[in-house]
Amino acid sequence: xxxxxxxxxxxxxxxxxxxxxxxxxxxxxxxxxxxxxxxxxxxxxxxxxxxxxxxxxxxxxxxxxxxxxxxxxxxxxxxxxxxxxxxxxxxxxxxxxxxxxxxxxxxxxxxxxxxxxxxxxxxxxxxxxxxxxxxxxxxxxx
Amino acid sequence: xxxxxxxxxxxxxxxxxxxxxxxxxxxxxxxxxxxxxxxxxxxxxxxxxxxxxxxxxxxxxxxxxxxxxxxxxxxxxxxxxxxxxxxxxxxxxxxxxxxxxxxxxxxxxxxxxxxxxxxxxxxxxxxxxxxxxxxxxxxxxxxxxxxxxxxxxxxxxxxxxxxxxxxxxxxxxxxxxxxxxxxxxxxxxxxxxxxxxxxxxxxxxx
Numbered sequence: 001x002x003x004x005x006x007x008x009x010x011x012x013x014x015x016x017x018x019x020x021x022x023x024x025x026x027x028x029x030x031x032x033x034x035x036x037x038x039x040x041x042x043x044x045x046x047x048x049x050x051x052x053x054x055x056x057x058x059x060x061x062x063x064x065x066x067x068x069x070x071x072x073x074x075x076x077x078x079x080x081x082x083x084x085x086x087x088x089x090x091x092x093x094x095x096x097x098x099x100x101x102x103x104x105x106x107x108x109x110x111x112x113x114x115x116x117x118x119x120x121x122x123x124x125x126x127x128x129x130x131x132x133x134x135x136x137x138x139x140x141x142x
Numbered sequence: 143x144x145x146x147x148x149x150x151x152x153x154x155x156x157x158x159x160x161x162x163x164x165x166x167x168x169x170x171x172x173x174x175x176x177x178x179x180x181x182x183x184x185x186x187x188x189x190x191x192x193x194x195x196x197x198x199x200x201x202x203x204x205x206x207x208x209x210x211x212x213x214x215x216x217x218x219x220x221x222x223x224x225x226x227x228x229x230x231x232x233x234x235x236x237x238x239x240x241x242x243x244x245x246x247x248x249x250x251x252x253x254x255x256x257x258x259x260x261x262x263x264x265x266x267x268x269x270x271x272x273x274x275x276x277x278x279x280x281x282x283x284x285x286x287x288x289x290x291x292x293x294x295x296x297x298x299x300x301x302x303x304x305x306x307x308x309x310x311x312x313x314x315x316x317x318x319x320x321x322x323x324x325x326x327x328x329x330x331x332x333x334x335x336x337x338x339x340x341x342x343x344x345x346x347x348x
Binding site (some may be wrong): 001030047049050051052055066067068070113115119121123126127130132134136137 | 179268269270296297318320323324325326327328329330333
């Protein structure tokens with residue numbers, strides 16, 4: 001099992017999508033920084049966690065990794081939910097594209113499951129309006 | 143003297159139909175009760191297993207959050223132990239099988255496992271907040287998974303701690319980042335569900 005290739009298969013298209021925005025939306029992944037040092041007006045945090053690496057099935061133990069993807073979009077507060085929803089929508093589109101990608105014989109194959117959310121949060125003293133979606137993923141590496 | 147023979151009275155087709163339908167009804171009721179028993183056993187085992195997993199995987203500083211998981215039919219607020227001082231260990235008493243059977247018989251088809259703690263959304267990394275160790279208990283009951291030297295001044299998520307070499311350790315977290323979503327979506331819940339129902343079936347089959 002190649003954990004790095006799984007992570008890259010999920011992170012890379014999300015990073016490309018947010019970087020292609022004008023202006024580009026900063027994206028923070030795991031172990032880059034816990035909190036952006038000087039939080040920009042809008043940014044995205046993407047966390048990928050791993051759950052199971054092998055799974056027992058009727059055919060034996062299979063090399064199917066499972067995990068969760070959590071995308072949090074931080075947008076300017078007091079400007080309505082539109083921008084935050086656009087940012088969440090972008091992540092959703094990337095997931096759709098990823099799920100429509102055909103299985104190649106020698107690559108990492110990732111499928112992202114049911115998406116929960118978006119849920120939004122904007123409390124009185126919080127600096128951002130936050131939109132969050134999460135989903136489980138399953139991957140196999142050939 | 144000719145013996146009197148009693149001849150069995152033959153039932154009429156109408157009586158036979160009535161008898162057969164009552165046997166079929168009784169068998170259907172027995173089958174339904176058996177299914178309900180097996181289902182209730184599986185639900186109970188799964189509920190206990192899932193609540194223990196959540197209590198173990200989640201953050202535990204005083205132990206109150208770990209003891210705030212409860213099992214109840216949808217729409218009802220469960221009673222929770224709410225104890226402190228240890229990571230609570232759930233038993234079958236926290237999801238009584240008699241109640242589950244009764245709810246199933248009443249047509250309840252959805253049960254929830256909920257956390258009744260006031261800071262549940264913060265502890266499950268759904269909401270931002272400010273964090274400070276309780277004065278009466280500066281150290282957590284659970285071994286921390288990460289240490290930090292500072293937290294941001296603004297509201298932030300539970301796991302967002304910074305570490306700066308040489309500075310004093312002032313913050314710690316006792317559960318992995320996004321532990322709750324990982325349990326739900328990354329196979330933990332499914333594993334507990336499978337184990338719970340397999341065990342329930344074995345118990346019911348004895």
